[in-house]
Amino acid sequence: MSAIRSVLRVFTAALAALTMAPAAVLANQYWVGNGGLPPCTHATLQQAIDAAQFNSGDDVIHLVGAGPFTGPFSILGGGIQIVGGVASCGSTTSTGYATVRAPSGKRPLTILMGETGLVTLRRLKITTQLGTFSGDGGGIWFAGAGDSSQLDLNDSQVFNNGALSDGGGIFVSNGVVRLLGGSLVYANTAKNGGGIAGDNGSYIWIDNGAVTANTALFDGGGIYMPGAALIMGFYGLSSSSAAVANNVAGGDGGGIYAGAPWANSSVESASQGTVSAITGNQARRGGGLFLEGGSLRLDRVDVNLNSASEQGGGAFVASGGRLTSNTGFQLPPPVVDGYPRFVTNKAAAGSGLYIDGLGSSASLHSGSFRDHQGGPGGAALAAMSGGASLWLIGVTVSGNQVPELFALEGANMLLEHVSIAGNNLNRLVRWDGAGIGIQVTASSFSETEPFFSGLGATQTLPRFSCVVSHFASMLQGMPPGTDLSQVFVGDPRFVNPAAGNLHAFGTSFAVDRCSQTGGFYDSDAEARGFDDPYRVNPAGQTYDAGADEIVSIFWDDLEAGNAVRWSFTAAGVAGGNNVQVTPAARLGPPSSQFGLQVNLVNPSVQAPVATYVAAGPNRGFSNETTLKGSFFIDPQGVTMSTAAGANSFQMIAFNDGVGAGTKTRMLFHLSRANASGWFINVWHWNDNTGGFQFSGGSFFACADASCGVVANWRNNRIDFEWKAGNPGHLTMWRTRYLNGVPDASGTIQMVSVDLPGMQ
Numbered sequence: 001m002s003a004i005r006s007v008l009r010v011f012t013a014a015l016a017a018l019t020m021a022p023a024a025v026l027a028n029q030y031w032v033g034n035g036g037l038p039p040c041t042h043a044t045l046q047q048a049i050d051a052a053q054f055n056s057g058d059d060v061i062h063l064v065g066a067g068p069f070t071g072p073f074s075i076l077g078g079g080i081q082i083v084g085g086v087a088s089c090g091s092t093t094s095t096g097y098a099t100v101r102a103p104s105g106k107r108p109l110t111i112l113m114g115e116t117g118l119v120t121l122r123r124l125k126i127t128t129q130l131g132t133f134s135g136d137g138g139g140i141w142f143a144g145a146g147d148s149s150q151l152d153l154n155d156s157q158v159f160n161n162g163a164l165s166d167g168g169g170i171f172v173s174n175g176v177v178r179l180l181g182g183s184l185v186y187a188n189t190a191k192n193g194g195g196i197a198g199d200n201g202s203y204i205w206i207d208n209g210a211v212t213a214n215t216a217l218f219d220g221g222g223i224y225m226p227g228a229a230l231i232m233g234f235y236g237l238s239s240s241s242a243a244v245a246n247n248v249a250g251g252d253g254g255g256i257y258a259g260a261p262w263a264n265s266s267v268e269s270a271s272q273g274t275v276s277a278i279t280g281n282q283a284r285r286g287g288g289l290f291l292e293g294g295s296l297r298l299d300r301v302d303v304n305l306n307s308a309s310e311q312g313g314g315a316f317v318a319s320g321g322r323l324t325s326n327t328g329f330q331l332p333p334p335v336v337d338g339y340p341r342f343v344t345n346k347a348a349a350g351s352g353l354y355i356d357g358l359g360s361s362a363s364l365h366s367g368s369f370r371d372h373q374g375g376p377g378g379a380a381l382a383a384m385s386g387g388a389s390l391w392l393i394g395v396t397v398s399g400n401q402v403p404e405l406f407a408l409e410g411a412n413m414l415l416e417h418v419s420i421a422g423n424n425l426n427r428l429v430r431w432d433g434a435g436i437g438i439q440v441t442a443s444s445f446s447e448t449e450p451f452f453s454g455l456g457a458t459q460t461l462p463r464f465s466c467v468v469s470h471f472a473s474m475l476q477g478m479p480p481g482t483d484l485s486q487v488f489v490g491d492p493r494f495v496n497p498a499a500g501n502l503h504a505f506g507t508s509f510a511v512d513r514c515s516q517t518g519g520f521y522d523s524d525a526e527a528r529g530f531d532d533p534y535r536v537n538p539a540g541q542t543y544d545a546g547a548d549e550i551v552s553i554f555w556d557d558l559e560a561g562n563a564v565r566w567s568f569t570a571a572g573v574a575g576g577n578n579v580q581v582t583p584a585a586r587l588g589p590p591s592s593q594f595g596l597q598v599n600l601v602n603p604s605v606q607a608p609v610a611t612y613v614a615a616g617p618n619r620g621f622s623n624e625t626t627l628k629g630s631f632f633i634d635p636q637g638v639t640m641s642t643a644a645g646a647n648s649f650q651m652i653a654f655n656d657g658v659g660a661g662t663k664t665r666m667l668f669h670l671s672r673a674n675a676s677g678w679f680i681n682v683w684h685w686n687d688n689t690g691g692f693q694f695s696g697g698s699f700f701a702c703a704d705a706s707c708g709v710v711a712n713w714r715n716n717r718i719d720f721e722w723k724a725g726n727p728g729h730l731t732m733w734r735t736r737y738l739n740g741v742p743d744a745s746g747t748i749q750m751v752s753v754d755l756p757g758m759q
Helices: 002-020 045-052
Strands: 029-032 059-064 073-076 080-086 098-101 109-112 117-122 124-127 131-133 140-143 149-154 157-159 161-166 170-173 176-180 183-186 189-192 196-199 202-206 209-212 223-225 228-232 242-245 256-258 264-267 276-279 282-285 289-291 294-298 301-304 307-311 315-317 321-325 341-343 346-349 353-356 361-364 367-370 382-385 389-393 395-398 404-409 412-416 419-421 427-431 437-446 463-469 487-489 494-496 501-504 579-583 596-600 613-615 626-634 646-655 664-674 677-684 692-698 716-723 726-738 748-755
Touching: 029 045, 045 059, 045 073, 045 080, 080 098, 080 124, 117 124, 170 176, 170 202, 176 183, 176 209, 196 202, 196 228, 202 209, 202 242, 223 228, 256 294, 289 294, 289 321, 307 353, 315 321, 315 361, 353 361, 353 389, 382 389, 404 412, 419 501, 427 437
Parallel strands: 029 059, 059 080, 073 109, 080 117, 098 124, 109 140, 117 149, 124 157, 131 161, 140 170, 149 176, 157 183, 161 189, 170 196, 176 202, 183 209, 196 223, 202 228, 209 242, 223 256, 228 264, 242 276, 256 289, 264 294, 276 301, 282 307, 289 315, 294 321, 301 341, 307 346, 315 353, 321 361, 341 367, 353 382, 361 389, 367 395, 382 404, 389 412, 395 419, 404 427, 412 437, 419 437, 437 463, 463 487, 596 626, 613 646
Antiparallel strands: 494 501, 579 596, 626 716, 646 664, 664 677, 677 692, 716 726, 726 748
16 A cells, blocks of 8 residues: 555645646756765655656656665656666766665555656666565566556666565566666566566567566466567667576466467567577476467577476467467568577477467477477477467477477377478377378478377378488388378488588488478578579479578588579689689589589680689578588699789689678689799688788699699699688698599698688
8 A cells, every 4th residue: 555655645746746847857867865965966766756757858866876775666657767876976877786675565666657758777776685565566566558658677687576466576567668788687476477577468578688587376487478568689789688597487487478369479589699598497387488379479589498397398389379480481581590499398298399279379480499308208399289280381300309209189280391300209290190180391301210100090191292201211100091102212411410400411312302382481591492503303393392492502511501502603614714613523422413613724824804703691691601611623734824913813702792782701712823833812801891811822733743743633622611700610622633533642631720700
């Protein structure tokens, strides 16, 4: 009642002030401290609030020192910023934090905003020091007039508060509460929503901050949203991070409980350089998140290390809930590299994902499931029941040790452009044969286990269309009458399933195997349907089976992240007439079928020509872009001008985009610097403003007699790997030929250089 009386007192004072107050003064500043003696303006925080809230503009209240400033306190309206930890009266620079508290049974801060407005709390610690409030909002209670009413916590903390109802740390109703500047809501307790609870059309926005180590007796250990939407992460803040971590719920939703039928929530990246996280949470159902109504979109987020004692270690989707990722078909997905990532979650059923009930669905158009451990007789990776639906499109599944990947009881499932390899299973799918059924299309598998085992009579037959299976054993146990004419046995040649890398080499059996499907972009955000120029395939069959649309630009190697193919790939002379690019089908394992062979042609004293063959990322450089590969340069005894600087070529360039403003980020440059032979120089730029150069020396020939006949040094190999944000490496080799045959003992490492991380 005291909190209500406080609000009524402020409201009454406001009505009186409106009838007699002079014209409002904008952006007044107040200082609380020193007993209110000058140069401070007020002795208590409430006095400063009462003075500030009747002025227009964003008035600023400075709290001098660390406090504590003991309430409870109440704010009516917006336009107020409270800044803690200034050193002295008159100072506007915060050098620390100020504690705002209330005794047990009281709430530190109550905010009622009946109109558009903003209240900002900066460098404050809001706490009752393990006290408990009898209603909602143990630390902060905030009610607004819609999404134009906002409470910002900037570099602030809400901790050690309790509520006997909802929202141990914060309760928000019909407004927006936002965490930014690394704000934390932690170590709070409540009936529901240990950290934050939202209702009545409110929004909870974790821009740059975390909700962590909170506890709910029932639902929503971290966040409880029966009538609210969640926005987690915000593009454009380079140092941002958002997390819901290490929270506990006795019921549903250890990290997040979402139940608003109208809500369209999202969890994405806080910036292109960071990843949001739902991690380390625990509950009875839905260790990471529980979704009962509305939709929740997961984009650039890790859902990992969560656990449920019953179902849904990573996520539980109940009736009416829709879990999605990258739902746009026509536009490129905003993220690549396997997001959202479900990793190492645990549960008694559905260790990664559990979907139950009519109208419940998970539709993931990108992402990965890795490293879940079910143990003997343990949980399937994903379980569905009661009319639920699962659609996985462009998803990879690897490194899981579970009885089966998918368990269906009266549910249906679509796998499209899915890659599955490196799992330890009894079977891929357990199915009761009921429901609409199972459809698998344009997908690749490298599993020795059967797709089904012990499958009884089915209500409908499974459907397979353009499926590549490394092992024929996967086809054992199929229901009689299943059409397997579109299942092809061949090696998809995944790069490293043990490490979760289900990109495929260019010699994959999955290349150009399928006709057009519903997925327009692959796991690297590359457009599907690339027709490999070195693969003979029927017209229309240009789509690769699996999550990866393979656009190899180097000899028998992984495609370079999301780089597009070479600007010139056909046999012949590229651009000018000094460099010839042709397919290379040699110098590799027997499975190698093609590569990029660059030959120098045309002798004489021809003047230099700026000739290059370019490749660049499809969507600009980002953290997912890896420049990686091997290629060969074969001068074949070319005799050209020995003059320094003559016959100088920009040979292979990687660009950061296409069109105006494009910058070259890596460049291989050949030159005939002197009579001793050819040199190779490599430039790389960490950003668009500069870089450095190093030389591989006399790479194609040397004057030393031990080199043998110059013309016998052929097919010089260059290996490199350079990834944004990480160190890279570049190695150059040359291979000696004897009588036209490669000499295995004649391969010499010429240059080995570490490259700083790409920006």
